[in-house]
Each structure stands twice: as structure tokens, then as C-alpha cells.
Amino acid sequence: MLEILFIILNSNLLSGLYADREKQNLKEDAFLVKIIAQNKKHEDYGELFENNDIRFTLIDLEGNVVYDSKNNKNEEFMDNHMEREEVKETFLGKDGFYIRKSKTLGVPLAYYATKFKNDFNEEYIVRTSSEYSNKLKQIRQFSFSLVLFFSILNYIMYFFYKNYLKRDLYNKINRMKIFLEAGEKTKSGYFGNDPWISSFWEILKEWQKRNLDNLEKLDNEKKILSLVLSSVDVFIGLLDKKGRFITKNNSLTYIIDPSSDKVLESVKFIEIIDIIKKSLETNKNIEKEIYISSIQNYFIISVKYIENIDNYLITIKDITQTKRNIEIQKNFISNVGHELKTPLTNIKGYLIALSDAPSNMQEKFLKTIENNVDKLENIIIDFLNISKIESSDILNISSIGVKKLENSLRESLDMILRNKNGSLEFKIDSLNSNGIIESDIEKVMLIMKNLIENGFIYNVSENPKVIVEIEEENSKYKFKISDNGIGIPEEKQNKIFERFYRVDKARTSNVAGTGLGLFIVKTLIENLGGEINVTSHEEKGTIFSFYIPFIK
Ligand code: ADP
Secondary structure, three states: OHHHHHHHHHHHHHHHHHHHHHHHHHHHHHHHHHHHHOOOOHHHHHHHOOOOOOOEEEEEOOOOEEEEOOOOOOHHHHOOOOOOHHHHHHHOOOOEEEEEEOOOOOOEEEEEEEEEEOOOOOEEEEEEEEEOHHHHHHHHHHHHHHHHHHHHHHHHHHHHHHHHHHHHHHHHHHHHHHHHHOOHHHHOHHHHHOHHHHHHHHHHHHHHHHHHHHHHHHHHHHHHHHHHHHHOOEEEEEEOOOOEEEEEOOOOOOOEOOOOOEHHHHEOOHHHHHHHHHHHHHOOOEEEEEEEOOOOEEEEEEEEEEHHHOEEEEEEEEOHHHHHHHHHHHHHHHHHHHHHHHHHHHHHHHHHHHHHOOHHHHHHHHHHHHHHHHHHHHHHHHHHHHHHHHHOOOOOOEEEEHHHHHHHHHHHOHHHHHHHOOEEEEEOOOOOOOOEEEEOHHHHHHHHHHHHHHHHHOOOOOOOEEEEEEEEEOOEEEEEEEEOOOOOOHHHOOOOOOOOOOOOHHHOOOOOOOOOHHHHHHHHHHHOOOEEEEEEEOOOEEEEEEEEEOOO
16 A cells, blocks of 8 residues: 555656656757747748657647648647647746647647747747657656565565564574573583574673672672771761661661661651751751760761752761860869969968978978978879870880889888888789789889889878789789778779879878879779779778780
């Protein structure tokens, strides 16, 4: 059907084009006739157009045919031509062109008519004509055979596709399916029969390998990223528009439950939820410091809207420790001021009073001034020690024979031993056979000196005694320093390691104490990786035991 429609359309188009072409030809013929016949009368046309192919008729203005190039003496020739359409057109001042069936020949002819005036001032109508039917037939035949040719070609190709190519394709796909489903070992059996399978298999393997490599790379990157995320002590999470976590780490589980993916379900505190909600609603970046009173912690929370992916990046940092450290520093400075002020005020007061004091009092005043100067000195030494410890926790490892350690300590404690008439005993036999201690010896000495000194200071016994024991156990040095002093009330024992803490100033004659000694001792032991404990009974004595691990 389509082909037939094509033939009709095609031949109509071609015949239209052909009619135009024919009109042009006839016009050119008429023009030629006019030139040739310009200076001749029609009675002389015989010779002129004898050997010429142009077929034309000369008609006078009454419609009579006065000359016909084919010289027909038939009915057609004799007829008056006034009523012919092409002739009528010329009287309207136009050239006429018509195609119609010739009465004489019975076939379609094309006619072209135009007015013409010769040199003798005679006016005629020149009408050229040509046979039209043959050419039209030829065009239709050509068009038909063209369509026929392509239709046959079309059918042949379809036949070929259906009966050969399609079947072959199905066949190959089937073979490929069986090949892919076959086990690894039997696969090679296919290569002999179907060589194309082997190249297909190579391409597939290569492609698969590349995919696996890419997957592995992606997997590694993902692992690294989650490792980095999980190793920071800041909560990091990426939220989508609906408030679901796309990814997050598991830090700060005391404020965010890691088991839920919905932010509003996992965050445990309304203060944080409010901030996140606000950012989700407004798409605004928010950064805020908050205090959660129920757990007494400070946090910095930041919610950033990432426009291009329409997600939110949440980070939460617990800054409680930093805040407390700042607080401690502040208190420390104000305590330092206070501690220095007391002895200085005393010194100043007694110095003024000294000049007016009666001579029996002067010695007492001088003693008080000396005590306060000692206290100032102690405070300054302790401060220097603290600032040294806090500015660096680098260990300076060396070794010392335990006997040498004992002698050094005796030497530096000589004054107090003599003043107090005290006895210091070392039990060091159970230490290793070499009797060597390897550690940051300067720090160990400072710790021991402080503890032994306290054992004599806070002691009102007639025979003050301090015993030092050192032994090794489970890769640790264990120290025990016991005294027969005044002891520490049980309820105060957990406070004595705090800065500036002193149990009861009235209990002893040690006016020069600062309350910093045990704080320094504890900090040094912790720097060395160890721990300290105290057991004490009032009026019986105190035991400080601590250990420090071997240095690796
Ligand atoms: P300071 O000795 O300068 O007062 P310390 O930090 O060394 O400061 O000691 C804190 C407090 O603990 C002391 O004021 C004292 O009351 C108590 N204390 C420390 N050692 C002993 C001890 N061996 N026996 C009894 N009380 C002690």
C-alpha cells in the first residue's frame, strides 16, 4: 500500500515538474518561430520550416489557421481556433498554456500560444505544441520500477535478517548463556567450537577486573574515611533533608545514640535537637556554645547547610574539659596571689612592729619573719615545680643504684632529720639483684623527698620515724613510705592531693606549708604512668604507696 501511495505521489510530482519543463520548451520553440518568421509572409513558410522539428500553427486574429508546420489538411487544421483555451488567453494579453487530448490524434498534447507581429505589420497567434502522453508514461514507468526495485530489495533484506541473521543471533546468545552458566573448568571447552566466545570472555574478564579494581579502590577510600571519622573525638554526621543520617561517626555516644539513623531519635538532649531543627527549617548555618545542665557539660555545636547536595553537616565538640582547665588556671592565679599575700603581709607587719618591740619580743618577731620568708620560698619553689611539670611531660630516663638514691635523699633531708631527731629507714633488699632503678630519676627523687619530708613534718612523736620500702612486681617499681605521725582524718584523705589543700593548719607547727606538695607528687607519678594511694589512721601514722611502671 505504502509503495502504491509513493508511486502516485511521486508520479504526480514528476508530471508537475515535467509540465513546467514542457511549457518552457514550447515557449522557446515559439520564440524561435517568431525570429525565423519575422520578415516572411506565411505563404513562404514552406521552405523555412521544412527541415525543422518545431511543430506549430499560425492563427490569424479571426481564429483561422493560416499555416500548420505539419501541413495537415484535416478537420483539426480547418477548424476555427477562436474557442481554444490557449488562444483565448492571448486575447487577454497573456500567453496561453494548456494540455488536453487532441481530437485528431487521440493522445494528450501540450499547447503554448503567444501573439506575434511580423515586419509587414500583420498580427497572428503562434501556437506551438508537442505530444505529452509518451513522456508522462515514461516518467510513471520509471517511478514505478524504482519503487519496485527498492521494495524487492527490502523484502530480500527482511528475509535474510529473519532467516539467517536473527536465527544466528539467537543462537549466539544461547551459546553465550550456556557458556556463562558453565563452571570455570568447563569454560575452556567452548573456545574450540566458538572462537568468538574466547575473545568475548577476555573482554568480559578485563571489564570485570577493572570494575573490581574500582570497587576495591572505593572500598578502601571508604574505610580510610570512616577510620578518620571514628578516630576524632568530635561527633561528625551528614544529614539529609528528612533528618536521616547519611553517614556519621560514633563519637560522643553519651549525647547521641549510635543505634538510630534518625537525628531526632538519636540525640538525647532537647537543647541540641532545637538547634538542629532550626537549621533544617531555615537552611541557615548555626554555630553555638551550649551548656547541658543535666550532665554539666559544655558543647560547641555547628550545623552547616551544604546547598549543592541539599544536606547538613553536623559537628559537636565537648569542650567541658577545656572550660574546666581555664577555670582551674583562673583559680590557680587567684590562689597564688592570695598565698603570696599572706606571708608578705605578715613579714611587713612584724618588720614595722620590730623597731618598737621590747627586746624580749624581738627574737620571737624575727622567728615569725623567718618562718614567713621560708613559706614564701616554699611557695615559689612549688610554683616553679608545677610550671615545670605542666610545661613539659617529657621523661628524662636514667638509672641509679638504690644505695646512691638513699644517700642522696639522706643528704637533702639532713636538716629536717636533725631538727626532728628523726630516723629514716630504707628496706630495699627485695629490689632486683643489681639494685638499679631505671626511670626519670629526678622526678622519682622529688616524689620521695616530698613524701618523706611530710612524714617528719606531720609528726609529733618523740621518735619520728619514716620507713621507705622499694620492691619490684609485675614490671613495676612499688614504693611504700610509712610514718608514725599524726595521721590524716579519713574524710579528708581524698582531698589532700588537691592544689592548696591543707588538712588543718592548727595541727602542726609547719607554718611554711603551701598545700601544693602532694598535688606535685600525684602529678609526677601520673606523668610516669603510675598511681598513688594513701592509708592513714589518726595518731598512729600514714602510709603512702605508689607504683611506677618500668620504662619500655
Ligand atoms: P603542705 O605540706 O605544704 O601543707 P601537702 O600537699 O604536702 O601540703 O600536704 C597536704 C596536707 O596533707 C597537709 O597540709 C597535711 O595536713 C596532710 N599531710 C600530708 N602528708 C601527711 C602525713 N604524712 N601525715 C599527716 N598528714 C599529712
